[in-house]
Structure formats: C-alpha cells, structure tokens
Amino acid sequence: MVSPSAPKSVTIIGASVGGLTLALILKRYGIQSRFFELRDADHDFDGAVSLTPNALRVMDAIGAYTRIQHQGFNFEAMTFMTDPEHEVTGKLYFGKKDVYEYDGIRITRKVLIHELREMVIEAGIEIHYRKKFMKVISEDDSGVEFEFADGSREKAETLIGADGIHSKVRSYLFPDISPNYGGFLGLTYCFPRENIQLDDDFPLPVSLRGQHGSFIITPQAENGKEIFVGRQYKYEPQEREGWAAMLRDKQALVNMLQRDPNGWTPLVQAFQAQASTPDAHFLNVWPFYTVPKMDHWHSSTGKVIIIGDSAHAIPPSAGQGANQAFEDAYSLGLLLATLDDKASWLDALTAWEAYRVERMDEVLRLTNRLMTLRMTEEERANMPEDMRWELDWSNAGKSQLGWLYLVDIDHDVENLVKTLEEKTQN
Numbered sequence: 001m002v003s004p005s006a007p008k009s010v011t012i013i014g015a016s017v018g019g020l021t022l023a024l025i026l027k028r029y030g031i032q033s034r035f036f037e038l039r040d041a042d043h044d045f046d047g048a049v050s051l052t053p054n055a056l057r058v059m060d061a062i063g064a065y066t067r068i069q070h071q072g073f074n075f076e077a078m079t080f081m082t083d084p085e086h087e088v089t090g091k092l093y094f095g096k097k098d099v100y101e102y103d104g105i106r107i108t109r110k111v112l113i114h115e116l117r118e119m120v121i122e123a124g125i126e127i128h129y130r131k132k133f134m135k136v137i138s139e140d141d142s143g144v145e146f147e148f149a150d151g152s153r154e155k156a157e158t159l160i161g162a163d164g165i166h167s168k169v170r171s172y173l174f175p176d177i178s179p180n181y182g183g184f185l186g187l188t189y190c191f192p193r194e195n196i197q198l199d200d201d202f203p204l205p206v207s208l209r210g211q212h213g214s215f216i217i218t219p220q221a222e223n224g225k226e227i228f229v230g231r232q233y234k235y236e237p238q239e240r241e242g243w244a245a246m247l248r249d250k251q252a253l254v255n256m257l258q259r260d261p262n263g264w265t266p267l268v269q270a271f272q273a274q275a276s277t278p279d280a281h282f283l284n285v286w287p288f289y290t291v292p293k294m295d296h297w298h299s300s301t302g303k304v305i306i307i308g309d310s311a312h313a314i315p316p317s318a319g320q321g322a323n324q325a326f327e328d329a330y331s332l333g334l335l336l337a338t339l340d341d342k343a344s345w346l347d348a349l350t351a352w353e354a355y356r357v358e359r360m361d362e363v364l365r366l367t368n369r370l371m372t373l374r375m376t377e378e379e380r381a382n383m384p385e386d387m388r389w390e391l392d393w394s395n396a397g398k399s400q401l402g403w404l405y406l407v408d409i410d411h412d413v414e415n416l417v418k419t420l421e422e423k424t425q426n
Helices: 017-028 053-061 065-071 109-122 168-173 240-248 250-257 266-274 321-338 345-372 377-381 394-405 409-425
Strands: 009-013 032-036 048-051 073-075 077-082 088-093 104-108 126-128 133-140 143-148 153-156 159-161 180-192 206-210 213-220 226-234 281-290 304-306
Touching: 009 017, 009 153, 017 032, 017 053, 017 109, 017 321, 048 053, 048 109, 048 321, 053 065, 053 321, 053 394, 053 409, 065 104, 065 109, 073 213, 088 394, 104 109, 104 213, 109 126, 133 168, 159 168, 168 304, 180 250, 213 266, 226 266, 240 250, 240 281, 250 281, 321 345, 321 409, 345 394, 345 409
Parallel strands: 009 032, 009 159, 032 126, 077 206, 159 304
Antiparallel strands: 048 104, 073 104, 077 088, 133 143, 143 153, 180 226, 180 281, 206 213, 213 226
16 A cells, blocks of 8 residues: 555644744645635634744744734743742743743734634635534545535645544544543633732732642733733633633632632732723633643544644643644644655654653643642642652743743654654665
8 A cells, every 4th residue: 555645735623822933834835725714713812822933933934923023921930939928939921032032922822823714714714603613524535525514615735623622533543532631720801901900019910829729920912001910720621611600709719719808818818809890891701621632633544634722731830831733733734744755644743743742741740730739739739749840940941831931843854754764665
C-alpha cells in the first residue's frame, strides 16, 4: 500500500483560536482550508485569555500581533500576595520584553476571535456558520465524509477537529474518552475598573491568598479598562446540565462569591461586593477539566486529526489553554507546508504528536503546581510534596518558564522534518 502523502487542503471544524491560526499559516503556503462553525457569526464570546510570548510569537508570524496588541491589557507579571498581610510571596511572569521578546496581553475572547476571523475572511477562506458537526460517516485514503445535525453531508480531503473540550471529532477517534473533572472550579466576573479605587503602588494583576483560598484580580481589555475577578473552589463533580443549572442561578453564584466577607480585608470585600452590582457581567462557572492523555491524535489513515482543547484540555491555572492551541496550530501548519512528499504523512503525524505531547506533559505539570498556590493551606498540605511549589521570579522567572516562553517552533518543526527525511533515505 502506498503511504498517504500530506494533504493539499483541509476542512476545519470550529472557527476559534486554534483552527483560525492553522488556516492562516496554511494559506501562506498555498494550502486551502474552509471552516464549519457551530455558532452564529455574531456570537458574543464572553471571558478573556492571557496570551504569553509563546503564543504571541505565533501571532506575530501570522501577522496578527499588531492587530491585537493595543486592544488588550499589556503587562509583565501576576503578583502573589497574602491577605491580610499583603506580603509578596512570588511573581508569575506572563511575559517581559527584554527576556521573552513580548509582554503578556490580557484580551477578551470576542476581540481576539474577531480579529482572527477578519484575517481569515481577508485571506479568502470560507467560514460556514450554524453548522453543527455530528459524526464522520466514512474515511479512506481519498478523504472523509461527515454529517451535520441538519442531515447535510460534506466531504474533505482531511478533517481537522478544533472543536473544543467536548469535541465531537475526538468522539469519532475515541468514543470512550470524555473530559475528566479535577475537583476544582472557578467562579469569575468582571466590572469597570473605575468602580474600584486602589493605591498607585498596589500591584495588578494580583493573586490574593487568605485562609479561605484565593482571589485572582486582573485588568483586561483595552488599557485595562475592565477588572476580571476569579476565585477557585473545591467542588463536587456535576454533569454538564448540573453546571448549566448552576450558571443559571446567578444569585447563588453571587452568594458563593460573597459568603465569607469577614475572612478577608476590606479591600477584598470591596471586590466581592462588585459581584452583585448592576455593572457586574460575565458571571461564569468554569469547572477545571482535563482530557485524558491519548497515544495519538489522528485516525489510522491520517485523514482525521484533532488539535487544541480537543486533544489536550487543561485547567486555566497557568493560562496556557489558548496559548497551546496556537502552538498546535502553528506547528501542524508548518509540518503540512514543509513536509517532503517522500516522507510518510502518518510517520510525520506520529512524530509531531510526540513533540506536542512532550510539551503538554510539561505544561500540565506547571499548571498543577500553580493551582496549588491558590489553594487553602489545608488543601495545599494534602498535596504531594513535589506539587507544593514555590515561584522563582528572578530574571522574570526564566529558570522555570524559559522552556515555555522561548520555544522556537520553526526550528523544532524543521528538525522534525529533517529527521523524517533522513529516516526515509535510510
């Protein structure tokens, strides 16, 4: 049997960060793509993401960085402090120009996805909205046939699942794999920054840890005009409908956020109080899920592939979910564009997955360690010793974060392709 070669066109399920980035890098190399997206074109995405240098370097490479740079809050580090003492216990750097080439950016999902979609449209790439992918009908070496909820069917040379943590494309590859709930959730909300008066020397973003856990407080959006507040809780598992019901009961969420005001200083109480004001918005429930580790992210023919949260969803503690979707998309796009036809596409996918899985193992380890920094002392004491981590914030945290933020994906993919070609020649 002839080994399948790298595809010349792809169809992407999900027009969000990972898929949009993939389409843009492929277009640069003359590989055509198209999208099918579940939501409406004018869907109002809530929430925000923190973009770190590893993702911003990708955005620069596809021409998106300058478009979003001034639409978010640019910052270097989150300060970890105790409450009520306000003792600084560490700093987690999200970027620093003179160390990592970029500062971090906190930007709303709505703005980020809008800019990437505008770029995709400008590049002549089609996005078909309100198309709910349901299942793969068949696949062989010539391509994939798949079906939508409305009964219509389409064919593709290669199908890429960038459809999130509850991915239906992943369900085709792994029918028995579902996301795992890790026992913690975040409650979050936002309000205008002008609602709170802070001393000029008070550090933002900040993670304030008291006897009842932690509050994460960070500016976001253009010029930091909005304040995001998040709080981590240990919580019993729920089915998806249970989380949805919890989200619908806004007053219960506010009560949960405000249930222990006497355990916090007046400063934190002021932030708690904002949750019940008319200006509060994006009140959200965020269960911390992971996707079980899989030994491959592609079908036996290499015609169906998953990326981003579909392949490796992680909790938000390190802010790396969206950033890793950028890495997935950019590295896969370069692989598709530069792979010699003499090399096996299946071998290339396997090598690429090994590269990405190794990165994700390290990212998950970092994420779990950072999550312990926001636990109560009692919760933290019950964690394994190697998880009771301390931050090294000297030189912008380079000793702990350099491997993550200074990744050279172009070089990594070039070496991967070179190794594949050498194996083929031998």
